[in-house]
Amino acid sequence: MSAVVSLTNVHKRFGAVKVLNGVSFEVGRGEVAAVIGQSGSGKSTALRCINALERIEEGTIEVCGHAVHDPKLDRRALRRDVGIVFQSYNLFPHLTAEQNIMLAPMCVKSLSKADARTLAQDVLARVGLAEKADHYPEQLSGGQQQRVAIARSLAMQPKLMLFDEVTSALDPQLTGEVLKVMEDLARGGMTMILVTHEMSFARKVATKVVYMHRGTVWETGPGAMLDDPQTPELRKFVGGEM
Amino acid sequence: MSYRFDFLALLPYWREFALGVWLTLQLSAVATVLGFALGTLCAIGRADGSPWVRAVIATYVEVIRNTPLLVQIFLVYFGIATLGIHLSANFAAVAALVVNVGAYTCEIVRAGIESIHKAQLEAAECLGLSRVQTYWHVILRPAIERVYPALTSQYVLLMLASSITSQISAEELTAVANRIQSDTFRSFETYIVVGVLYLALSMVVRLGFMGFGLVAFVRRRKLGTPL
Ligand SMILES: Nc1ncnc2c1ncn2[C@@H]1O[C@H](COP(=O)(O)OP(=O)(O)OP(=O)(O)O)[C@@H](O)[C@H]1O
Ligand SMILES: [Mg+2]
Numbered sequence: 393m394s395a396v397v398s399l400t401n402v403h404k405r406f407g408a409v410k411v412l413n414g415v416s417f418e419v420g421r422g423e424v425a426a427v428i429g430q431s432g433s434g435k436s437t438a439l440r441c442i443n444a445l446e447r448i449e450e451g452t453i454e455v456c457g458h459a460v461h462d463p464k465l466d467r468r469a470l471r472r473d474v475g476i477v478f479q480s481y482n483l484f485p486h487l488t489a490e491q492n493i494m495l496a497p498m499c500v501k502s503l504s505k506a507d508a509r510t511l512a513q514d515v516l517a518r519v520g521l522a523e524k525a526d527h528y529p530e531q532l533s534g535g536q537q538q539r540v541a542i543a544r545s546l547a548m549q550p551k552l553m554l555f556d557e558v559t560s561a562l563d564p565q566l567t568g569e570v571l572k573v574m575e576d577l578a579r580g581g582m583t584m585i586l587v588t589h590e591m592s593f594a595r596k597v598a599t600k601v602v603y604m605h606r607g608t609v610w611e612t613g614p615g616a617m618l619d620d621p622q623t624p625e626l627r628k629f630v631g632g633e634m
Numbered sequence: 635m636s637y638r639f640d641f642l643a644l645l646p647y648w649r650e651f652a653l654g655v656w657l658t659l660q661l662s663a664v665a666t667v668l669g670f671a672l673g674t675l676c677a678i679g680r681a682d683g684s685p686w687v688r689a690v691i692a693t694y695v696e697v698i699r700n701t702p703l704l705v706q707i708f709l710v711y712f713g714i715a716t717l718g719i720h721l722s723a724n725f726a727a728v729a730a731l732v733v734n735v736g737a738y739t740c741e742i743v744r745a746g747i748e749s750i751h752k753a754q755l756e757a758a759e760c761l762g763l764s765r766v767q768t769y770w771h772v773i774l775r776p777a778i779e780r781v782y783p784a785l786t787s788q789y790v791l792l793m794l795a796s797s798i799t800s801q802i803s804a805e806e807l808t809a810v811a812n813r814i815q816s817d818t819f820r821s822f823e824t825y826i827v828v829g830v831l832y833l834a835l836s837m838v839v840r841l842g843f844m845g846f847g848l849v850a851f852v853r854r855r856k857l858g859t860p861l
Pocket of ligand 1: 432436438511
């Protein structure tokens with residue numbers, strides 16, 4: 393029961409396309425797992441399955457004690473424990489940064505407006521945006537929007553955070569500020585799974601690397617595995633990325 | 635051909651005109667609020683309901699949008715009377731207008747709902763919001779802001795169309811005017827005055843919607859940009 397997340401032999405297809413082909417891996421408490429692999433290898437799909445955004449056909453997924461593969465899964469209970477951040481931020485455009493963050497604590501945890509505001513200020517400070525509380529998404533840069541999106545997830549005090557290529561839409565400078573927030577989170581002991589193309593970040597922060605290839609976990613190991621690939625595919629992939 | 639205008643003949647009737655304006659405003663306001671509620675519920679049903687619900691709503695919308703309002707009013711007023719239920723003309727007028735504008739509202743709001751990106755719903759879902767909460771905070775608010783100009787036009791049109799309910803002698807401005815012109819035999823002057831009053835009413839309705847928009851759409855008020 394020490395694993396926060398465990399996937400066992402997960403299969404998933406979209407119509408005729410087999411996307412996950414028996415994926416298995418575990419992530420323990422406080423671990424930072426970097427999921428890497430070529431485009432189309434099923435990284436996003438695996439992450440979405442963990443958060444029950446996709447149904448799986450076969451296998452089991454346990455997340456924070458929730459049996460995600462179970463059709464009777466209480467999705468809202470799962471989402472209380474899991475935060476997810478997407479590449480495209482997905483902030484609510486009609487709400488300020490602060491209101492974006494306050495919405496879920498008020499709706500889901502019935503926090504009072506005052507408490508939710510205090511919480512929002514707290515998480516905004518954690519991502520270095522305390523002074524942007526009253527800004528609307530369109531008034532923020534991509535990096536700032538992504539940090540607000542991370543803060544919005546953090547406000548729900550998740551036990552697990554999922555990140556799907558959260559810096560892919562950002563230029564290098566903005567990427568840095570988002571990665572720093574994630575690094576702080578990792579150092580604070582948050583359990584995280586991140587799909588990323590940032591190899592140097594994976595090397596520095598990840599306690600575990602999951603290399604996906606053709607819908608399976610091709611190779612997995614500690615961060616150092618990137619410097620000593622065992623399979624030709626990973627060797628080629630790491631070579632290509634650098 | 636010379637016609638001598640005599641607007642002074644209408645002066646003794648200013649109270650009736652004023653009352654007519656007030657009644658039309660009331661009628662339109664009630665029909666607007668109820669029609670908006672009906673239309674929005676139908677839009678949600680159409681976007682998210684079971685196939686049966688969707689089919690029923692789609693049929694309702696198409697039937698209403700492809701038949702004349704006057705016929706709808708007669709159907710509500712006389713049709714229901716033959717079932718032995720007696721409706722007052724005013725009640726029938728409101729009911730018919732609500733059913734009518736509800737169908738148009740449904741189409742407009744549906745366009746707004748469809749403009750909300752799926753990723754927004756996914757974000758709300760992942761934050762743990764319930765369906766009702768998602769609809770209220772994440773879908774309807776921005777959806778309605780986006781289609782607000784279209785809604786405004788639709789409800790101005792509704793106010794103008796309410797004049798047709800004079801055909802079943804509902805109490806409103808045109809019915810009042812019909813009475814005054816048969817009293818005074820000053821039809822031309824009467825309908826000129828009524829025309830001007832409707833013009834003024836349209837302004838009032840537009841201003842009302844503008845004011846409500848300023849209060850409801852804070853981001854828009856502050857930034858001035860479309861959503
Ligand atoms: N909703 C969907 N319907 C049909 N096919 C899909 C869907 N989502 C993903 N796929 C397919 O599944 C495969 C894996 O997609 P996935 O997004 O998981 O890859 P990825 O590893 O995240 O790639 P990338 O690095 O480009 O984000 C792809 O071939 C994709 O076309
Ligand atoms: Mg992906």
